[in-house]
Amino acid sequence: MTPEAARKILAEAELICSAENSALAVRRVASEITARLTNANPLVLAVMGGAVVFAGQLLSLLPFPLDFDYLQVSRYRDNTTGGQLSWVVEPSSTVAGRCVLVVDDILDEGITLAEICHRLFALGAAEVLTAVFADKQSDCSKPIAADFVGITVPDRYVFGFGMDIKGAWRNLPAVYALKRE
Numbered sequence: 001m002t003p004e005a006a007r008k009i010l011a012e013a014e015l016i017c018s019a020e021n022s023a024l025a026v027r028r029v030a031s032e033i034t035a036r037l038t039n040a041n042p043l044v045l046a047v048m049g050g051a052v053v054f055a056g057q058l059l060s061l062l063p064f065p066l067d068f069d070y071l072q073v074s075r076y077r078d079n080t081t082g083g084q085l086s087w088v089v090e091p092s093s094t095v096a097g098r099c100v101l102v103v104d105d106i107l108d109e110g111i112t113l114a115e116i117c118h119r120l121f122a123l124g125a126a127e128v129l130t131a132v133f134a135d136k137q138s139d140c141s142k143p144i145a146a147d148f149v150g151i152t153v154p155d156r157y158v159f160g161f162g163m164d165i166k167g168a169w170r171n172l173p174a175v176y177a178l179k180r181e
């Protein structure tokens, strides 16, 4: 996408969650995770690339021992609707016997997070917990619910705070919804 096209998309978009409220949501999630996992020595796995902002901010707010690694799956690529899930990077650290905390930007249909949890249990994880920055409201039932949720977003395509629109605007500190067609 050209820089001009990216700027036009942002200019026409609707603010869903300000930078201030996004930061507050991360702090609240960090407190909830701390209360639950202080003594668990978890392996925190960020789902790249969408989790980059959430995971980065969250990690610095977790005041207990943990290991960090990442995995990568892709289902949307440059589209605004999901397709076939493909594994780009499998978890490389040893997950067997570990308490694993999966961190992702958004839970939409839930297919991505459900597949990741399934894979981690297959690799022998003792416990798998999930944290998403945004949970999308939906009338359809999802195959998984996240253990920790930052904000709820409407059933529209959203971007910012790690979430992209055709590769652009992961770097925004706030969350926006794409202009309605």
Ligand SMILES: O=P(O)(O)OC[C@H]1O[C@H](OP(=O)(O)OP(=O)(O)O)[C@H](O)[C@@H]1O
Binding pocket: 047, 048, 049, 050, 051, 073, 074, 075, 076, 077, 082, 104, 105, 106, 107, 108, 109, 110, 111, 112, 113, 164
């Ligand atoms: O709940 P679902 O409907 O399965 O969608 C959620 C997934 O979609 C996005 O990933 P995407 O495939 O766009 O990859 P990305 O992280 O590279 O943007 C997002 O980062 C979540 O992992």
Ligand SMILES: Nc1nc2[nH]cnc2c(=O)[nH]1
Binding pocket: 076, 106, 108, 109, 156, 157, 158, 159, 160, 163, 164, 165
């Ligand atoms: N950027 C982005 N990625 C998604 N993956 C699943 N739903 C969404 C969404 O609304 N925005």
